[in-house]
Amino acid sequence: MSENLVRFGILGCANIARKVSRAIRLSRNATLRAIGSRSIDKAARFAAENGFPASAKVYGSYEAVLEDADVDAVYVPLPTSLHVRWAVAAAERRKHLLLEKPVALNAAELDTILAACEANGVQYMDATMWMHHPRTARMRQFLDDPRLFGPLKSVHSIFCYNPGHEFLNNDIRVKPDLDALGALGDTGWYCIRAILWANDYQLPEKVTALREVKYNEAGVILSCAASLSWADGKISTFYCSFLTNLTMDITCAGTNGNLRLHDFVIPFQENLAHFYTTSESRFAELSLGVVPVPNEHAVTTELPQDALMVSEFARLAADIERNGAKPEKKWPTISRKTQLVVDAVRVSIERGFEPVEVGN
Amino acid sequence: MSENLVRFGILGCANIARKVSRAIRLSRNATLRAIGSRSIDKAARFAAENGFPASAKVYGSYEAVLEDADVDAVYVPLPTSLHVRWAVAAAERRKHLLLEKPVALNAAELDTILAACEANGVQYMDATMWMHHPRTARMRQFLDDPRLFGPLKSVHSIFCYNPGHEFLNNDIRVKPDLDALGALGDTGWYCIRAILWANDYQLPEKVTALREVKYNEAGVILSCAASLSWADGKISTFYCSFLTNLTMDITCAGTNGNLRLHDFVIPFQENLAHFYTTSESRFAELSLGVVPVPNEHAVTTELPQDALMVSEFARLAADIERNGAKPEKKWPTISRKTQLVVDAVRVSIERGFEPVEVGN
Numbered sequence: 001m002s003e004n005l006v007r008f009g010i011l012g013c014a015n016i017a018r019k020v021s022r023a024i025r026l027s028r029n030a031t032l033r034a035i036g037s038r039s040i041d042k043a044a045r046f047a048a049e050n051g052f053p054a055s056a057k058v059y060g061s062y063e064a065v066l067e068d069a070d071v072d073a074v075y076v077p078l079p080t081s082l083h084v085r086w087a088v089a090a091a092e093r094r095k096h097l098l099l100e101k102p103v104a105l106n107a108a109e110l111d112t113i114l115a116a117c118e119a120n121g122v123q124y125m126d127a128t129m130w131m132h133h134p135r136t137a138r139m140r141q142f143l144d145d146p147r148l149f150g151p152l153k154s155v156h157s158i159f160c161y162n163p164g165h166e167f168l169n170n171d172i173r174v175k176p177d178l179d180a181l182g183a184l185g186d187t188g189w190y191c192i193r194a195i196l197w198a199n200d201y202q203l204p205e206k207v208t209a210l211r212e213v214k215y216n217e218a219g220v221i222l223s224c225a226a227s228l229s230w231a232d233g234k235i236s237t238f239y240c241s242f243l244t245n246l247t248m249d250i251t252c253a254g255t256n257g258n259l260r261l262h263d264f265v266i267p268f269q270e271n272l273a274h275f276y277t278t279s280e281s282r283f284a285e286l287s288l289g290v291v292p293v294p295n296e297h298a299v300t301t302e303l304p305q306d307a308l309m310v311s312e313f314a315r316l317a318a319d320i321e322r323n324g325a326k327p328e329k330k331w332p333t334i335s336r337k338t339q340l341v342v343d344a345v346r347v348s349i350e351r352g353f354e355p356v357e358v359g360n
Numbered sequence: 361m362s363e364n365l366v367r368f369g370i371l372g373c374a375n376i377a378r379k380v381s382r383a384i385r386l387s388r389n390a391t392l393r394a395i396g397s398r399s400i401d402k403a404a405r406f407a408a409e410n411g412f413p414a415s416a417k418v419y420g421s422y423e424a425v426l427e428d429a430d431v432d433a434v435y436v437p438l439p440t441s442l443h444v445r446w447a448v449a450a451a452e453r454r455k456h457l458l459l460e461k462p463v464a465l466n467a468a469e470l471d472t473i474l475a476a477c478e479a480n481g482v483q484y485m486d487a488t489m490w491m492h493h494p495r496t497a498r499m500r501q502f503l504d505d506p507r508l509f510g511p512l513k514s515v516h517s518i519f520c521y522n523p524g525h526e527f528l529n530n531d532i533r534v535k536p537d538l539d540a541l542g543a544l545g546d547t548g549w550y551c552i553r554a555i556l557w558a559n560d561y562q563l564p565e566k567v568t569a570l571r572e573v574k575y576n577e578a579g580v581i582l583s584c585a586a587s588l589s590w591a592d593g594k595i596s597t598f599y600c601s602f603l604t605n606l607t608m609d610i611t612c613a614g615t616n617g618n619l620r621l622h623d624f625v626i627p628f629q630e631n632l633a634h635f636y637t638t639s640e641s642r643f644a645e646l647s648l649g650v651v652p653v654p655n656e657h658a659v660t661t662e663l664p665q666d667a668l669m670v671s672e673f674a675r676l677a678a679d680i681e682r683n684g685a686k687p688e689k690k691w692p693t694i695s696r697k698t699q700l701v702v703d704a705v706r707v708s709i710e711r712g713f714e715p716v717e718v719g720n
Contacts (some may be wrong), residue, residue, distance in 0.1 A: 016647075018646055019646045019647055019648070022646065150605070153520075153583070153601060153603060153604040154518070154520075154585070154599050154601070154604065156516050156518070156597070156599070156611075158514070158516070158611065158613065160513075160514075160613055161641075161642075161643075162615055162616070206571055208570070208571065208713075210568070210587040210589065210595055210597070211566055211568065211587065211589035211595065211715065212589050212590075212591075212593045212594075212595060213593075214593045223513070223593070225514070225587070225595050225597070227570040227571065227585070227587065227597070229570065229571035229572050230572075231572075233572045233573075233574045233583070235570055235571070235572065235585050235599065237516070237570070237585070237587070237597045237599070239514050239516070239595065239597070239613070241513060241514070241613075243513060243615065244513040244514065244613045244614065244615060245510070245613060245614060245615060245616050245617050245618055245638065245639070245640070245641055246638075246641035246642060246643070246650065247611075247613050247618050247641075248650075249611060249620075251516075251518065251607075251609060251611070253518065253520055253599070253601075253604045253605060253607050254604065254605060255522060255603065255604060255605060256522070256605050257605050258605055258607050260609075260622070262620070262654065263650060266643060266647050266648075266649065266650055267649065267650075268649055268650045268651075268653045269649050269653075270648045270649050278605065278606075279605070280605070281521075281605055281606035281607075282521075282606060283521075283606070283626060286378055286379045286382065287376075287379055287626050288379070288626075288630050288664065289626065289627065289628055289629050289630050290606065290608075290623060290626055290627075290628045291628075293628045293629075294622065304648065353568075353715070355571065355713070
């Protein structure tokens with residue numbers, strides 16, 4: 001750590017790394033220290049185009065970033081199939097680990113990563129940005145209010161986008177050797193996290209994939225859906241797709257209230273986000289209308305959610321480095337639960353839409 | 361028919377009949393002619409309290425309403441288990457039939473009703489009011505626009521309300537001998553209709569009920585959910601419940617756009633209803649936001665949707681009476697499709713959440 005800033009190295013020049021580089025620049029407790037790519041030219045261009053300071057290092061390999069003693073933490077946006085190798089290598093060099101999602105191809109791989117982080121005392125966090133928006137905390141307060149929301153009954157979540165034909169055949173996210181989970185790993189990950197978040201991270205008992213799944217020619221999932229059920233009768237569903245107009249919805253229904261939002265992954269506006277609640281809704285006399293109408297809540301944020309994610313991750317890393325604190329277990333715990341549900345959906349699809357018990 | 365008005369008789373004094381009586385009064389081509397109840401006192405009180413004209417007849421039986429030659433059409437809000445008996449009796453007296461939903465306990469019963477209507481040349485319509493709101497036609501235009509919405513990919517619909525303990529044990533809608541379909545028939549009916557509507561009434565190939573179903577002590581469904589799938593990969597889900605805050609959502613996702621509304625069954629306001637669309641949504645540079653933001657559409661209506669329903673039904677009945685027109689087949693056709701899906705959900709639940717092929 002230098003000047004109390006957590007110094008980041010980035011493995012690879014993925015498009016999303018441009019956004020996270022900016023987030024690191026915006027964070028008051030983090031700084032860009034190094035970028036590594038298999039092509040040093042590409043790394044140099046990336047550093048120049050993304051505001052890296054003149055003192056930042058440019059490397060022609062991922063390995064070199066991990067060998068840099070001045071790198072405190074790494075952000076890993078590599079294709080999913082490379083995560084276990086490079087995330088473990090990073091943890092073993094005692095680099096704190098901000099890992100892009102989907103974090104692994106399955107829970108066994110993630111467990112290998114988490115064991116390496118734990119053995120080396122480094123912080124692990126997946127890069128699910130919306131968790132860090134102040135709106136998320138505000139919505140949590142609403143869901144926790146027994147009078148306004150009451151016991152949760154149902155959640156439906158959707159994350160789709162429609163990137164077009166070129167993407168559907170050539171993007172990393174639909175290559176079986178790179179991101180074999182396809183839309184389930186890319187957008188389903190967020191839906192599953194949203195459902196777990198709304199359920200206070202209580203794992204469902206059973207997961208059942210829904211008919212029908214769409215695949216590309218290589219057999220990678222382009223769209224799928226699933227239902228999740230809990231022993232007490234709660235039910236949740238999600239739909240994720242690369243074939244559908246950009247949609248990012250969470251709809252939570254409780255005994256006494258509702259929560260809705262339509263931009264949960266990426267807010268429509270960077271510094272102002274909305275959500276909608278209703279409580280104790282009822283039909284007016286003769287059912288001629290409904291009262292009350294939904295409330296719109298606006299939440300402003302000075303720093304965007306990606307910078308808040310980096311800031312929280314850097315705060316935890318600094319606390320470990322400076323104060324000998326233990327890594328915060330919340331982040332690996334919820335990441336692993338998300339992966340367990342991803343796995344269950346995949347297994348249910350493979351078994352012809354049979355219900356699958358969620359592992360632990 | 362008198363003075364070009366279709367003269368309505370109502371069978372029974374159900375609460376919903378108060379609203380439909382008002383709708384008949386508001387309609388310019390319909391009039392209240394008779395009310396029948398097993399208790400003539402109750403019928404008289406109902407007529408007095410619901411603005412029946414002085415010339416209206418009050419009867420101590422349903423039979424007497426059907427025997428009244430001045431009744432052109434009947435509205436039947438009786439418990440579902442009585443529908444087949446009284447709907448057939450009405451058709452056989454050549455009364456046009458506005459039938460409250462759920463229209464029957466199963467498609468076989470509905471087929472008996474529809475055969476009686478067809479044999480007697482009378483109009484059949486189920487009382488699904490939202491079909492008649494001008495908003496519904498406006499939303500249809502949006503869904504039909506290939507540029508703004510594109511091929512439909514997914515629909516999710518929710519209709520829940522939380523009527524409380526007294527209702528859950530004693531209301532007609534949860535009595536196994538009166539409304540054995542429970543929440544599936546009462547609120548699931550609307551969700552299924554919404555999904556069929558969005559799918560241009562193309563029946564799904566398979567229906568699979570989702571875990572878990574909640575029942576009352578008498579074994580009547582209090583909440584359930586299901587997924588519907590089409591051979592081309594379209595998928596839809598719905599959730600219906602008597603245990604959850606009032607929620608009335610339709611969320612349609614197409615290749616190029618989205619449609620959302622939150623009050624599809626009963627608009628929050630009687631004469632002004634909203635819906636929300638987005639088209640060609642995309643992430644802004646670096647995914648720092650999303651453009652465009654959703655559009656809010658406002659649709660005003662001079663007459664409420666229930667009166668528009670009565671007006672359309674009366675228009676069709678009058679066209680038959682006055683001009684010898686044939687009954688409009690659209691209404692029995694979509695009613696029957698809705699019932700077929702209700703049946704498939706019920707069978708899937710009975711078979712332990714197995715996928716069920718939809719009948720025809």
